[in-house]
Amino acid sequence: MEHLFKPTPIQKKFFTPIVIILSAIAINGLVFLLGRFVFGIGAVTNLNDQFPWGIWIGIDVAAGVALAAGGFTTAALGHIMHKDKYEVIIRPALLTAMLGYTFVAMSVMIDLGRYHYIWHPLVMWNGTSVLFEVGICVMIYLTVLYIEFLPIVTERFIGRVNLPGFLAKFNNTVDKLLRVLDRALDKTMFIFIISGVVLSCLHQSSLGTLMVIAGEKMHPLWQTPILPLLFLLSAICVGFPMVIFESLISSKSFGLKPELDVLEGLGRMVGPMLLIYLTAKMVDVVIRETYVHLMTINTESIMFTIEVMIGIVIPLRMFFSRKISKTPEGLFWASAFVIFGVLLNRVNNFIIAYTPPYAESSYFPSFGEISVTLGFIALEILLFRFLVMIFPVVSTPQKVAFKTKYAVKGLFR
Amino acid sequence: MNKSRRNFLKTSAFMGASIAGVASTKPVKGAPKNILSDDRMGVLVDTTVCIGCRKCEWACKSAHDMPTDPIEKYDDRSVFDKRRRPDAHALTVVNEFENQNGKFPIDVKVQCMHCDHPACLSACIVGAFSKEENGTVLWNGDKCIGCRYCMVACPFQIPAFEFDKAWSPDIKKCDFCFDRTKKGMLPACVEICPMEVLTYGKRSELIRAAKEKIRLYPERYVDHILGEHEVGGTSWMYLSSKDFAQLDFPKLGKNAAPGVTEAIQHGIFAYFIPPIAIYALLGGVMWLNKNRKHEEHGGDE
Numbered sequence: 001m002e003h004l005f006k007p008t009p010i011q012k013k014f015f016t017p018i019v020i021i022l023s024a025i026a027i028n029g030l031v032f033l034l035g036r037f038v039f040g041i042g043a044v045t046n047l048n049d050q051f052p053w054g055i056w057i058g059i060d061v062a063a064g065v066a067l068a069a070g071g072f073t074t075a076a077l078g079h080i081m082h083k084d085k086y087e088v089i090i091r092p093a094l095l096t097a098m099l100g101y102t103f104v105a106m107s108v109m110i111d112l113g114r115y116h117y118i119w120h121p122l123v124m125w126n127g128t129s130v131l132f133e134v135g136i137c138v139m140i141y142l143t144v145l146y147i148e149f150l151p152i153v154t155e156r157f158i159g160r161v162n163l164p165g166f167l168a169k170f171n172n173t174v175d176k177l178l179r180v181l182d183r184a185l186d187k188t189m190f191i192f193i194i195s196g197v198v199l200s201c202l203h204q205s206s207l208g209t210l211m212v213i214a215g216e217k218m219h220p221l222w223q224t225p226i227l228p229l230l231f232l233l234s235a236i237c238v239g240f241p242m243v244i245f246e247s248l249i250s251s252k253s254f255g256l257k258p259e260l261d262v263l264e265g266l267g268r269m270v271g272p273m274l275l276i277y278l279t280a281k282m283v284d285v286v287i288r289e290t291y292v293h294l295m296t297i298n299t300e301s302i303m304f305t306i307e308v309m310i311g312i313v314i315p316l317r318m319f320f321s322r323k324i325s326k327t328p329e330g331l332f333w334a335s336a337f338v339i340f341g342v343l344l345n346r347v348n349n350f351i352i353a354y355t356p357p358y359a360e361s362s363y364f365p366s367f368g369e370i371s372v373t374l375g376f377i378a379l380e381i382l383l384f385r386f387l388v389m390i391f392p393v394v395s396t397p398q399k400v401a402f403k404t405k406y407a408v409k410g411l412f413r
Numbered sequence: 414m415n416k417s418r419r420n421f422l423k424t425s426a427f428m429g430a431s432i433a434g435v436a437s438t439k440p441v442k443g444a445p446k447n448i449l450s451d452d453r454m455g456v457l458v459d460t461t462v463c464i465g466c467r468k469c470e471w472a473c474k475s476a477h478d479m480p481t482d483p484i485e486k487y488d489d490r491s492v493f494d495k496r497r498r499p500d501a502h503a504l505t506v507v508n509e510f511e512n513q514n515g516k517f518p519i520d521v522k523v524q525c526m527h528c529d530h531p532a533c534l535s536a537c538i539v540g541a542f543s544k545e546e547n548g549t550v551l552w553n554g555d556k557c558i559g560c561r562y563c564m565v566a567c568p569f570q571i572p573a574f575e576f577d578k579a580w581s582p583d584i585k586k587c588d589f590c591f592d593r594t595k596k597g598m599l600p601a602c603v604e605i606c607p608m609e610v611l612t613y614g615k616r617s618e619l620i621r622a623a624k625e626k627i628r629l630y631p632e633r634y635v636d637h638i639l640g641e642h643e644v645g646g647t648s649w650m651y652l653s654s655k656d657f658a659q660l661d662f663p664k665l666g667k668n669a670a671p672g673v674t675e676a677i678q679h680g681i682f683a684y685f686i687p688p689i690a691i692y693a694l695l696g697g698v699m700w701l702n703k704n705r706k707h708e709e710h711g712g713d714e
Contacts, residue, residue: 042576049500049573052561080695082702113559113574113582117539120558126540128675131562133682135538194695198688205681213536213566213674216663225673228681356570357663358498 005395007091009156010254010388018253019385022378029375032368036110044368050356051363053111058350059373060107063343064100065138065207066235070246071097071145072200073239077269079193086266088259088395091152092250093243095393098145099380105142107376108135130209137203144196151189152391154182205232211349219300220290222353226280233277238342240266240273241315241335248332250388256396258328267331270338271319278312299362303344303352311341449529453548454594455616455648456603457623458522460660461633463610465493465509465520469602473505473524476590476601496661499523500573501585505602510660519653521660522602522610525550525571525587526640527648528670533563533572535671541584548616548648549589557584568644568663568670589648616648623652645669 036044047054070093077083078090109115121135161175162168208231211218224230244263251258285291294301315337324330351363365373388394467487474481479502493509505524512519527550534542534550541556542563552572559582563572575582590600598604603611612619620641627634639657640650643665651657658664681687 038579040575040577040579040582043579045576047576049498049564049576050570052564052574076695080699080702082699082706084706108560111560113561113578114557115559116581117556117558120539120556124539124541124556126537128535128671128678129538129540129562130674130678131536131538131560133678190696190699194692194699197695198692201691202681202688206678209674209677209681210562211565212677213532213671215532215568215670215673216665217565217568217570225677228677354565358496358570358661 005088005259005397007088007152007392007395009390009392010394010396012254012389014385014389016253019382022382025378026375026382029372029378032371033110033375035368036372041111041113044366044372046363046366046369050359051354053350053354054363055347055351055365055369055373056107056111058347059343060376061104061111062207062210062350063346064104064107065204066231066238066342066346067242067339068097068100068104069200069204069235069239070242071100071239072197073236074243075148075193076197079190080197086262088262089243089247089266091393091395092247092388093239094145094148094152095384095387095391096242096246098142098149099383099387101138101142101145103376103380104138110372130206130213134203134206134210137199137206141196141199141203144192144199147185147192148189148196151182151185152393154178154185156391158182200235201232204235205229207231208349211354214354217354217356218349219293219353219355220288221285221293221300221304222349224284224288224290226284227349230277230280230284233273233280234342234345237270237273237277238338240270241338244331245335245339248328248335250384250394253385254388254394256394259395260328260331263328263331264326267319267325267334270334271316271325274312274316274319274338278308278316281308281312300352303348307341307344307348310337311344312338315341449544450546450548451617453529453546453616453648454589454613455527455548455619455650456600457612457614457619458649458651459610459612459626460519460521460651460653462608463507463520463522464608465490465507465518466607467492467507468605468607469522469611470503470505470507472601472605473587474503476593477504477588479503493518498573499525499571499586501575501577501583504585504587508661510655512655515654519655519660521651521653524602524649525589526569527587527589528568528644529646529648530644530669530671532566532568532644532670535675536562536566538562545591547589547591547594549591549594550648551588551591552584552586554583559584566670568665570663616650619650623650626652642667645672 032044041047045054045056074086074090074093078086109118112118121132122139126132158175158178161171161178163171163174205228208227208229212223212225212227214223244266247263248258250256294304315334318324318330318334318337321330325334468484471481471484471487473479490509496508497503497506499506505522507520507522510519510521527548529544529548531542531544531550534540534544537557538560539556539558541553541558543551543553545551559574561572561574561584563584564570564574571586573585575585590598590602593600599613600611603613612622614622620638623638623641627636627638633654634652635654635656637657638650638652639662640647645668651662653660
């Protein structure tokens, strides 16, 4: 059993027609973002005293955190459960999580009225605040993700340090430092990997607790004390589909053969997870007798039905079907449905379910809000493409057939 | 509905406890600085006396150095055509409601209720809110990061945000004239009210007075002091001749707004035992799997 795949920087042209379109979307978003900083939040968004949070929190932050769950789920599978087969997907998932959380932090920053005080939670603690816990966990986890990515950076540059101009005389020193860093990380990485998983479990669930305090202002279909459990389960559900979805898209984009065997293995684990999530959600609806709200047709009941049917039931069926979950198309669409379902769940929880008592009209995001959200997503994809061209992240077939250690060193000694 | 929710909370607390091994039935703490003094003050609003002169609106703006029209302009009653809410430019507003069985319309002043267990205070990420000894719920602009979670949390939908300001926008809400009461003065609205709609006093005495009023004039008042028990009690309390739901008050239970969240939080974070337990568990699993791999590969890797 020889591993023929090895993570390498991808050598392709950066600019393609799609990249140019994405760049345009990103620039459009940045223009509106500039507007937010010059004229204030009210000028660019449709937020008001009744609807203090919009899609920048509902999609960019809440859904962003959920969709970056591929990072901790693959880390748990590859490093903690030690399933070597899945090593190839760990690095792309890690990079996605790292970028995802970076953009979550940026979205929080632009949504804060007093963004210059973003460091306040570090020194001003409020133990009763769910938001404080989420904020601190996300900050630490983001740091952990950067640390987990460092070995990829050292791998890229060790023995290849080539500083420009007069800095060249430091080449040896830098190389030595990198080697020291690499060895230190090698020895300690397990601490960070476990921390990453624990921190993820904590803030993924607490993100659900966030809306519980809204009490009666939140529609009973979603307002439940087990929201943290539902958020954690759905985050775990969406981790692997996100990896599958991304892996299929990037292999298509870079003209590589998708590692179907690995993706299929991931897909096999999604079905049972979805079943657990669906059960928890249904038990909740039955025990709290909130199904009565599904008898009337309104925005809430329709959105809830779509979320459960398209986001959970259909992909559940697809992942349990041996025939569908063996083809790349089947895997792609089943994963897309799960991603859509969890994204919609976060939107439902943070926006649709939130019905403040004195609202004169319901909230719909402004063109500016949508532009910024899309712009950030485009920017994230572009950065991913850029980084996999510099760093050894995506595994490509190698001519030399030797057994490689990817993933994090030190775990295989 | 309420009962099933309670049961569900118990279930979830049990789930948390079974992970933690620690039961968490702590009472609501509110936050570090949540002193519920027996002598805390309050205001009793008797909506049956209010004539809707809106002098309180003017006094409030003047006392807080906010731009305002001259006081004569406040006689204009056309503003009552629309339901208004306190916002970044007005910390209190008066709304008028039709009264089918009475001669006069009902006027209701709206402002922050100054809860005994404020949701804003519990929710605030940096602890920018404080419950002062005299009952005031105060916002601290030196801490606030403008995340607007207090607005999501508030059961009365009171905190307002300066959406039109690009640099350092404030959260705006009634501060119970903290700077005035500190010096022994009355809150501006209470002081100016010509009809004595607003009574400022010790909260416990106000409740006694309100109950006496209801007992003496049962045909004048509904037997309900809004704010005595709602969300665990508020400093501002209301008397009315009508059901409060008809006067645009949200229907709220007796449980303090932050109760459920704090129970969940304390369940997940019971002395950091659950996180540490998960950490240890994962570490153990990792170690076992690593050793197993070692044996399989003969320890060459």
